[in-house]
Amino acid sequence: MTLDVDTAQNHLIISDDLLSVYYTPQKQDRKKCAERFHPSPCVLGSSRFTSGRHYWEVVVGTSKEWDIGICKESINRKKAIYLSEKNGFWTVGVRGKKVYSASTDPLTLLLVNPRLHRVGIFLDMLENSVSFWDLSDGSHIYTFLKIPDTDPFRPFFSPASSYPEGDQEQVLSICPVTNPGIFGIPVNPQ
Structure with missing residues (x-):
């Protein structure tokens, strides 16, 4: 999996290898694309993804703010999200490096290891669920159940948008899978 520059x-x-993303105050000179997000970072x-089971891992590092997960391909990218x-x-994220939440409405606050560094994401379209895991200890973070399967899903990434340019702590990176054993929903999802 890589990042789709035409949506950025x-x-x-x-990054050149299309695996990492971070925010900069300087506007990039990219071609106009209908798929591009504006104004949201x-x-x-x-x-x-339209069927099957899919797994990927994201290094969130020590970033103070981020959101990762999945979204419908058909979402409106031309207004603030x-x-x-x-x-x-269907995302999990953090604000202020200490308030973790799932994108339910209202938000579901999460008890997460404050040293969370790497997250595993498992999309199971057979069970209509997406689960998030803390890969430092294999603990379950959150599972969304009964996600609709009417649209294709895309992996979603939103790094911090209020920190100094090039701050390596604010980078989100797709990384090689290190924990392929996480392929199922937990016995007692919250």
Whole structure:
């Protein structure tokens, strides 16, 4: 999986290998694309999922703010987004490096290891669920159940948008899978 530059908001820097993203105050000179996010600082993964089971891992590092997960491919990218299931987003994120939440409406606050560094995301379209895991200890973070399967899904990434340019702590990176054993919903999802 890689990042889709054609969807990247113009203040996001995408690495040459298309695996990492961070925010910059300088606007990038990218071609105009109908798929591009504006004004929200977001980018989608290049993969489109319509069936099956899919797993990927994201290094969130020590970033103080981020959101990752999935969204419907058909979401409106031309207005400020509000992350919620009813708007087609199934994400987890953090604010202020200490308030973790799932994009339910209202938000579901999460008890997460404050040293969370790497997140596993498992999309199971057979069970209509998406689960998030803390890969430092294999603990379950959150599972969305009964996600609709009417649209293709895309991996979703939104790094911090209020920190100094090039601050390596604010980078989100897709990384090689290190924990392929996480392929199922937990016995007692919250």
